[in-house]
Amino acid sequence: MQTIVVKLGTSVLTNHGRGLDKAHMVDLVRQCAQLKQQGHRIIIVTSGAIAAGRELLGRQPGTETLAQKQMLAAIGQSQLLHTWQSLFALYSIAVGQMLLTQADLENRERYLNARDALLAILQEGAVPIINENDAVATTQIKVGDNDNLSAKVAILARADTLLLLTDQPGLFTADPRSHPDAELIAEIRHIDDQVKALAGGSGSTVGTGGMATKLEAASIARHGGVDVVISAGHGQNVIINCLQQQTGTRVLSLKAPRRSRKLWLLAGPMSKAKVVLDGGAAAAIAKGGASVLLVGITQLRGPFSRGDVITLCDEQGLNLGKGVARYDSVAVAQLLAHKEQTIVETLGYSNGAMLVHRDDFINFTDSV
């Protein structure tokens, strides 16, 4: 039995952004029903609300204000959910809608609430239908794209596999829309700057983020122990073929942290700032199991408060991981300026020698 998250982009669910492609959706539901029959648990992360709203109101994609987009999402989401509900009902499968924002994942209590609800829907044998809550999401509280949302959901559900289904057969060496000679990459073992440079934004007017956000999502999910396949959402038996690894770009998972708190750190809070570490500290972190000591810090990039999640990187800018800060950035800047003094001499108090304790740290290097 596997838990499978199927993320379906606007490009898969609509006729080029002009309303929902119900004939295709019925085929996708048939495959989900077949997999459920075999004992698998299916979670759908669905895009298409805004496109469905545009279809209902007879609007063309264009320059909409935030409030207009929220209105389109509110109207379209009802249509989207109704469509999924009626199609799954053909197989006597119930669906449960969950509309999430970054704010629901950021706070650990709300994250655990969302996880319990998701697991209860699965336990009931129903299919969770998940989208971002676009009707209320503003820049400050939104995940922003459903690729990243699906990776977070996959970690929340401790899924085995995440399928990112889109309008291309996978990740190519360049955007095939503008580079017809580009080649499909069958497998990715490391997501480094070289791989990231291959992925462009969305080449369509309806998608959000293109391959760049799919790779971000793959990077998060694989650190949570989830295998990822980026593949075409059209064609015969796409979901089933993807699972049998016959198609697409496969991104191999890494060993997931065992602790639930570390998974939350990976999938939940956004990083507020960056802290640069010297070579010794960076090497200790990359090796795994070390805390981030104040003495290893060379530079601060951006303000943060005590308790915020921050990103740690090396002097070349390589992202080493993220964790919860035990000091705010003002205090750390003072400590950097007075390295010859003790912490108490500089600040008048001490929270210890660590900026981030290893229990509050999630490693982004491939050795997790």
Ligand SMILES: Nc1ncnc2c1ncn2[C@@H]1O[C@H](COP(=O)(O)OP(=O)(O)O)[C@@H](O)[C@H]1O
């Ligand atoms: N290296 C690449 N390989 C494949 N597609 C790419 C690449 N770089 C950018 N893209 C673009 O990403 C698009 C898919 O993402 P997007 O439009 O956001 O779709 P979706 O709605 O499925 O999320 C493709 O249509 C393509 O134009």
Ligand SMILES: N[C@@H](CCC(=O)OP(=O)(O)O)C(=O)O
């Ligand atoms: N939440 C939005 C989709 C956002 C999104 O990431 O879109 P896509 O790139 O097509 O997966 C909607 O339902 O219209």
